[in-house]
Amino acid sequence: MAELRLENVHFSYPDGTKAVDGLTLKVAAGERVAIVGQNGAGKTTAVKMMNGLLKPSAGDVYVGELNTKDYTTAQISRQVGYVFQNPDDQIFHNDVESEVRFGPKNMGFDEARIDDITEWAMKLCGIYEDREENPYNLPYSTRKFVTIASVLAMDSDVIILDEPTAGQDQVGLTLLADMLKDLERRGKTVLTITHDMEFVTTHFERIVVMANRQLIADESAGTVFYNADVLNESMLKPPAVAQMASLLGLEKGLLTKPQLLSAILKNQHL
Numbered sequence: 359m360a361e362l363r364l365e366n367v368h369f370s371y372p373d374g375t376k377a378v379d380g381l382t383l384k385v386a387a388g389e390r391v392a393i394v395g396q397n398g399a400g401k402t403t404a405v406k407m408m409n410g411l412l413k414p415s416a417g418d419v420y421v422g423e424l425n426t427k428d429y430t431t432a433q434i435s436r437q438v439g440y441v442f443q444n445p446d447d448q449i450f451h452n453d454v455e456s457e458v459r460f461g462p463k464n465m466g467f468d469e470a471r472i473d474d475i476t477e478w479a480m481k482l483c484g485i486y487e488d489r490e491e492n493p494y495n496l497p498y499s500t501r502k503f504v505t506i507a508s509v510l511a512m513d514s515d516v517i518i519l520d521e522p523t524a525g526q527d528q529v530g531l532t533l534l535a536d537m538l539k540d541l542e543r544r545g546k547t548v549l550t551i552t553h554d555m556e557f558v559t560t561h562f563e564r565i566v567v568m569a570n571r572q573l574i575a576d577e578s579a580g581t582v583f584y585n586a587d588v589l590n591e592s593m594l595k596p597p598a599v600a601q602m603a604s605l606l607g608l609e610k611g612l613l614t615k616p617q618l619l620s621a622i623l624k625n626q627h628l
């Protein structure tokens with residue numbers, strides 16, 4: 359299992375746009391980390407450097423002992439799978455099963471392993487019944503699960519999800535929750551970019567906040583959503599429970615409705 363390390367990483371796009379400015383971050387094997395922040399903060403650029411799709415303009419990115427500068431994207435993506443923000447950037451086959459089988463086949467897994475892992479990934483992503491469909495006949499939210507299954511089927515140690523919650527209804531959010539539990543049991547490292555703070559507090563303990571191309575906080579959910587300076591700088595809207603607790607002047611760190619209720623009952627003089 360590979361540790362991820364970004365050491366004072368900078369990135370500028372060819373048109374000169376500076377997207378990441380001195381990012382240092384370490385993610386241990388098996389950790390779950392949510393990366394949050396406004397649009398344009400540099401989150402997608404940062405995670406694309408973790409799987410070698412982008413190479414830093416300065417600084418170093420290590421996947422285990424491998425410096426991504428010295429390896430191709432194909433070599434790094436064996437260890438770090440990245441699910442694109444927009445599924446349509448990642449789907450190339452005319453049916454769901456072929457799309458999901460492509461990765462493990464390309465990695466040289468034997469036929470039996472390809473069969474097993476493709477079935478597991480499709481079932482975990484709720485698309486097994488759609489396996490003969492053309493992905494483009496499926497809704498956007500389901501296409502997103504097709505791309506998640508394609509990455510899971512490659513069995514990488516690290517999985518990065520870019521906005522998996524976007525456009526998902528309760529069914530999709532439940533699928534994601536079950537998937538995260540399964541990946542945790544398997545010891546996978548999972549990083550997620552999301553704008554859904556309820557999703558963050560329910561499933562991720564470690565929160566990395568980016569603003570203006572830099573990391574401005576790396577804390578637990580119970581700390582970060584009560585840190586006024588971080589909230590102001592990143593313009594993050596805390597989850598409803600944290601908003602309510604702050605309004606009522608209750609203790610910091612509350613994240614769940616039962617915690618909020620018990621704090622209100624304890625403070626009935628309020």
Ligand SMILES: Nc1ncnc2c1ncn2[C@@H]1O[C@H](COP(=O)(O)OP(=O)(O)OP(=O)(O)O)[C@@H](O)[C@H]1O
Pocket residue numbers: 371372373375376377395396397398399400401402403404443
């Ligand atoms: N291909 C590109 N060429 C030039 N500039 C880009 C490119 N992709 C992103 N940028 C710019 O880099 C900066 C960081 O973008 P990035 O997509 O990494 O941010 P983000 O935090 O992921 O935002 P979002 O939540 O909108 O995806 C932004 O100013 C963005 O406009």
